[in-house]
Amino acid sequence: MGRRDDDFLDDERADAALRRVLARLGELDQVAHPPDLVTRTARRLPVVPPAAAARAAARSAALRLALDLATVAALSLVALLGIWSALAGQDRIAMLFGDGGGGLSRALLTLQLLAKPLLRTVGSVGPLLLAGAAAVAGAGWLWWLLLQRTPVQYAESAQ
Amino acid sequence: MDQQAEEIGWIEQTLRGDRSAFAQLMHRYAGAVYNLAYRMLGSAEDAEDASQEIFLRAYTRLASFDRGRKFSTWLLSIGSNYCIDRLRRRRFSWMTLDDAAFALPSDEPGPERSALDRERRAIVQRALQKLPDTYRAVTVLRYYNDLSYEEIAQATGLPESTIKTRLHRARHMLAEALGSEGKMLWDAETTTS
Numbered sequence: 001m002g003r004r005d006d007d008f009l010d011d012e013r014a015d016a017a018l019r020r021v022l023a024r025l026g027e028l029d030q031v032a033h034p035p036d037l038v039t040r041t042a043r044r045l046p047v048v049p050p051a052a053a054a055r056a057a058a059r060s061a062a063l064r065l066a067l068d069l070a071t072v073a074a075l076s077l078v079a080l081l082g083i084w085s086a087l088a089g090q091d092r093i094a095m096l097f098g099d100g101g102g103g104l105s106r107a108l109l110t111l112q113l114l115a116k117p118l119l120r121t122v123g124s125v126g127p128l129l130l131a132g133a134a135a136v137a138g139a140g141w142l143w144w145l146l147l148q149r150t151p152v153q154y155a156e157s158a159q
Numbered sequence: 160m161d162q163q164a165e166e167i168g169w170i171e172q173t174l175r176g177d178r179s180a181f182a183q184l185m186h187r188y189a190g191a192v193y194n195l196a197y198r199m200l201g202s203a204e205d206a207e208d209a210s211q212e213i214f215l216r217a218y219t220r221l222a223s224f225d226r227g228r229k230f231s232t233w234l235l236s237i238g239s240n241y242c243i244d245r246l247r248r249r250r251f252s253w254m255t256l257d258d259a260a261f262a263l264p265s266d267e268p269g270p271e272r273s274a275l276d277r278e279r280r281a282i283v284q285r286a287l288q289k290l291p292d293t294y295r296a297v298t299v300l301r302y303y304n305d306l307s308y309e310e311i312a313q314a315t316g317l318p319e320s321t322i323k324t325r326l327h328r329a330r331h332m333l334a335e336a337l338g339s340e341g342k343m344l345w346d347a348e349t350t351t352s
Contacts, residue, residue, distance in 0.1 A: 011327055015301075018330050022302055027283050033193035034207055038185045041211045042178065049176040050221035057219050 078115045081108065166230045173221055181221075185214055188231060191304055192238050198299040199242035200249075201288045209245060213238045228313065235304060236314035239296040246292045286336035294329040297322055 022028050046053035084093060094112060098105030122130065166187075172180035192213050197206035216237050224233055287295060300306045300314060312319045 011323060014330050015326070018333065019302055022283065025283055026280060028303065030190055031194055031197050031203075031206075033189050033210065037189050037193065037207060037210060038182060041185060041214045042182045044211060044215060045178050045181065045218055047178075050174055050218050053219045054222060 078111050079118060081111045081115050163229065167226055170221060170224060170226075170230070173218070181218055184230070188234055191231065192234065194303055195235060195238045195299055196242055198287060198303050199239070199292075199295060200245065201284060205245070209238075209242060213241050216241065229310070232306070232310045232313050235300060235306070236316070239300060239314060243292045243296055282337060286333050289336045290329055290332055294325050294332065297325045298329045298333070301326055 019028070046056070048056065081093070094100055094105050094108035096105075097103065097108060100106055100109045166184065169180040169183050173184070189210065193206055193210045196209035196213065197203065200206055200209055213234070217234055220237070224230070287298065290298060296315065297311055300311045301308075306314065308319045308322050311317075311322045315322070317325075
């Protein structure tokens with residue numbers, strides 16, 4: 001047994017009725033597309049066949065992802081090394097790989113030096129402020145998420 | 160040669176690198192894609208831009224097209240997904256729905272079209288724009304692109320029962336959004352049918 005609306009119409013009748021209403025309003029007439037739409041789109045098509053274009057698109061997406069991951073990894077490394085060096089007290093980690101004058105030892109030392117201001121900042125603002133910032137960021141993220149999922153009509157009526 | 164066989168031929172040629180074959184497909188479906196985008200996005204400018212993007216996406220994904228399916232359904236599924244994504248991004252531009260309605264292009268008023276007709280069309284467009292994105296997509300596919308429940312299910316990847324539920328709710332929302340004039344027409348249709 002089918003669902004019925006308030007007027008005891010079944011879905012099929014309501015479907016046909018809406019189609020007739022739209023037709024009477026002239027709504028079902030096709031809107032003419034710009035005459036040069038196909039020509040202009042054809043000019044934008046990749047010069048390579050679709051499979052090659054898809055591979056190229058996948059490659060550039062992978063490259064973007066790799067760049068993002070590399071950035072996050074670099075920042076994480078700086079932060080971790082900073083924390084580690086602060087906990088260890090000195091530049092012991094860098095000195096494990098040399099005298100700090102070159103190579104890996106120098107690179108680690110540079111990373112540690114980069115991380116120190118970050119660590120000092122974190123230390124000076126205090127854990128409470130950090131927790132507050134994390135809460136604001138979390139609330140902002142939640143707001144973004146909820147807003148994205150809110151149907152347009154509700155967003156409109158709330159304004 | 161039937162339409163589907165002809166389209167498969169064009170697809171094969173495109174996959175071999177013949178872009179003019181894809182242009183044939185675009186010529187065939189430019190109207191359907193443009194109208195889908197226009198009804199979903201509510202502006203001619205956006206619809207034009209979206210149509211180009213939809214065809215570009217279809218081109219790069221053509222190798223994954225399942226020959227057992229209808230090309231039109233596959234293309235419209237790319238189109239409806241793209242439009243929904245675009246609407247979600249647009250929500251952060253803070254454009255109100257009234258703005259969206261005013262942004263609708265005029266219908267090139269000619270002597271054959273009365274001011275009343277234009278007003279009615281604007282009312283319907285505004286009502287359509289008030290539907291949630293996913294409801295609007297199934298409504299446009301059903302009534303403007305004339306797809307069956309099964310085809311909409313294929314295009315959206317949703318079960319037919321969900322499509323029917325969304326259409327059922329969308330019809331109620333549309334009837335409410337159409338206001339008194341639309342309701343009169345609606346009532347007249349439903350009582351005479």
